[in-house]
């Protein structure tokens with residue numbers, strides 16, 4: 001791993017992520033924050049060479065918000081160049097009416113009524129089953145034994161995909177989103193997921209159920225039903241989107257609470273404050289650190305002119321640590337008046353469809369673990385840290401309880 005650029009000399013005009021941060025997009029970098037501080041101060045729009053061509057890295061809150069908001073200038077078709085190459089055309093890269101129509105298909109499965117009536121009871125059952133498996137041990141690695149597969153179990157149930165081996169399936173989902181680092185591995189993972197899902201599609205076409213998969217297979221868009229290819233693309237987006245991101249939020253939330261006993265104490269006394277802790281976690285260590293856009297015209301931003309057709313890496317994580325918007329941004333605290341301004345779920349037309357689900361899962365997981373494992377605390381055996389560049393979360397979380 002190369003060393004990050006943190007010399008006293010001014011940052012260069014161009015570079016690449018490996019040299020800038022000291023590792024590739026999926027590497028377990030522990031502390032990218034000093035680099036972002038320099039970028040925001042010195043080069044808020046930095047031109048990088050990336051595996052997908054030239055990419056401009058935006059790091060200031062105001063620029064990141066502008067790029068996420070202004071979909072005419074910063075088009076989501078930038079997503080077609082990364083994961084879109086592999087999973088096909090999905091709502092992530094669609095625009096306008098086509099995008100709205102596709103969003104409408106799945107919104108009911110992630111809205112408040114579905115959450116309350118169908119999803120919340122399923123989440124509680126899944127959490128309690130998982131805790132039953134290690135409750136008597138009085139110690140656990142909560143990443144390995146809980147957070148890693150918990151959201152995959154939930155989203156698989158919502159979609160209606162029975163999975164025999166959650167761990168293996170989640171490894172495929174992780175390999176899929178690691179396309180920038182290992183395109184070959186991502187292709188193999190996509191094939192494995194497709195092979196797994198294909199027979200299910202046939203089964204649900206014949207015998208629909210009250211699940212998202214049946215709904216996608218029988219939904220009509222402009223008088224036509226979606227073909228297998230389109231449904232598979234949807235699933236290849238939803239399974240990693242639901243699993244990969246929320247496992248990170250849940251792990252980081254647990255770490256943040258256990259590593260900040262004063263915050264944990266407040267949450268134990270007043271469980272309603274858990275919601276503030278979740279928002280602060282999303283801001284403090286955003287699980288998804290970047291979104292991709294493509295410029296539709298030459299545009300001036302962050303002191304640079306980005307030419308039409310270039311890729312833009314919109315650094316949500318850096319924006320959420322921008323001191324100009326969040327004073328004392330490195331601190332994890334419940335007292336932040338503007339925590340709701342974080343943009344961890346994106347902003348505008350493509351705002352995360354699963355945000356309510358992710359929040360519910362994180363809340364229920366933390367409440368049930370704190371309620372069932374008395375005096376839950378970090379174990380000193382192997383101290384945890386949050387790692388990652390494109391995605392961030394603890395890679396292990398050793399805990400003990402009485």
Ligand code: HEM
Nearest residue numbers: 091092241242245246249287291345346350352353354358
């Ligand atoms: C903590 C957990 C999560 C985080 C941090 C997160 C983050 C994001 C972000 C930043 C976007 C915007 C992408 C863009 O603008 O290009 C997004 C979109 C999306 N997310 Fe999430 N997500 C999370 C959980 C979920 C879950 C649980 C699901 C449901 C299975 C989900 C489904 C989606 C979908 C379908 C989109 C595309 C929306 C569109 O393009 O209109 N996400 N997410």
